[in-house]
Amino acid sequence: MSFAHRIKSEICSNRPFRQRRQRAMACGLLSFGGRFDRDAISIHTEHRKVARLYADSITDLVGISGSITVQEIRRGDRRSIFAVKVDSSADRAAVLLAFGRDADLEVWPVPDSPDEIPAFLSGAFLACGGISDPEKSYHLEFATQRKELCALLEQLLAGQIAAPKATVRRNDYLLYYKESEQIEDLLTLIGAPRSALELMEVKIVKDLRNKVNRATNCETANITRTVNTAVEQIEDIRLIEQSGGIGMLPEELQELARLRLSGADLSLRQLGEQLSPPISRSGVNHRLKRISEFAENLRAKGPQTE
Template sequence: MSFAKIVKEELSQLNTTNEEQLAELSAMFDLASELSISNHEQTLWFKSNNPTVSRRFLTMLKRQYKIENTLLTKKQGNFKKGYQIALGVKESLEQIKFEHGIFNEDDQSDLLTQSPETKLGYLRGAFLTSGSVNDPKTAEYHLEIYGDNSDVILKIQQLMNLFDLNAKITKRRKGFIVYLKDASNIEDFLRLIGASDTVFEYEDIRIKRDFNNSINRILNCEIANEKKTIVAANQQIKDIELILKYRVPLNEKLQQVVDLRLQNPDASLNELIENFEATYQETITKSGLNHRFKKLSEIALGLKEGNES
């Protein structure tokens, strides 16, 4: 089961108030309903490829509108997307259309999302209907809600941003998506709409993944630094061997670092500083040590150029 389905399983088990359920239904109607007319009779269809979401829609609809007769159901096969469940509503249709602003010039649906709880109910319904969230084990944190109506997507964005989630909108195929990219915003959104248990799992996986990435970055940095140290030390030893080969006289300061490097061929500059201070009982800075190695490099370069000419 995908991570998004796990989230929706948890959300579908929530017990909510009548007001929250109406707001949740409103989002479901906004994102996944269509009105059909056959033999002068209207049917409002809700479509979903998630049986859990379809059951929640059906349960809330019957509870809020006292629909007693069996709703029409049908499955539509699609080779790529699997089966889609369609639930057809005929009873209480005028009341539903009026309250949810479905093909109604006098749209009253905003009255359903006045309180913070009902706003979150609407967002919960939107995510259940057409939302998805990446598994935190993947390389990218991403949560989105898709819709083909730009006004609905804009409404979802505005509701999200009332809770400081920094939601963005972009075009996607024939519709639009409102999305979150920041891991902490995704966690906040899931927690706000009621997926508390899943958020704990999300946080746990994310923290472990981020920790492992941090360890890997540190290890890679240490390996890179070690490689630089080895390359620099090897070059310094080559310079020293060339200087010794031609018996170039050196002053005391340069002779000190020559002896030090030959005695510690793999040491880093910091380690050489410690050895220097222990051996000669005087302090030296990293820049001072570098300066002496640079002088040795210049002497070696002069010897090379003299031999080539």
């Protein structure tokens, strides 16, 4: 079951939330569903509970049921589509009247008070909302083919959460959020607090995982640099051995050169502790640089012929 499917299930099952503002939620469902005019009142959804809620809302609020049909359309291996429609023209007229659609169909039902906005937005999300899997990305969107409805929804969202981003995709007007905090706030607002908490938990785990990965990558990079540096130092010392022996080096460098040859994995601090007398890490680093410079001078002179 997808994250979006779980959210819509939670909203449909949140009886205290939807019963307090049943009409406002139904307004959102009807307005942002498929059709809401004299010729058709219908919705197509992949969610069985959304389809049932759509039909029940009309029955409860308008008092009709005989001409409401709910049909499951199977699509092979894919998820079924549930189609709900009001068949009778007289019943469609009753629904339009009950929800305040005027005779010219220019007015859409809107929340009667600020307290009803969350339920209206909840119905809009059930009808046309979608959300990505938070394990992959943070993205919640509303999609409608009606420009005037998109403008209304944008205004309501901006007043409740924050102004959403807007774009057009094919024939749809889209409003969307990509900030996890805004998505969490919206899910809580529209009656899906458990899903909001789930998103928060996913975000926390992802943040911790990213921190661990960054620390691991940093540690790996440091180890790689240390190993590469030690390999270069050993190559320098072996060149010195082959060119005349470690005894060619100044006396204070000879012990360190032998230690490095026998302890390729030793850190600068560990090398310094094993010297007699011990010296600091910076002192070891300085002496190794002198050994490197000595080797570079040998390379610059090239092979010596007798």
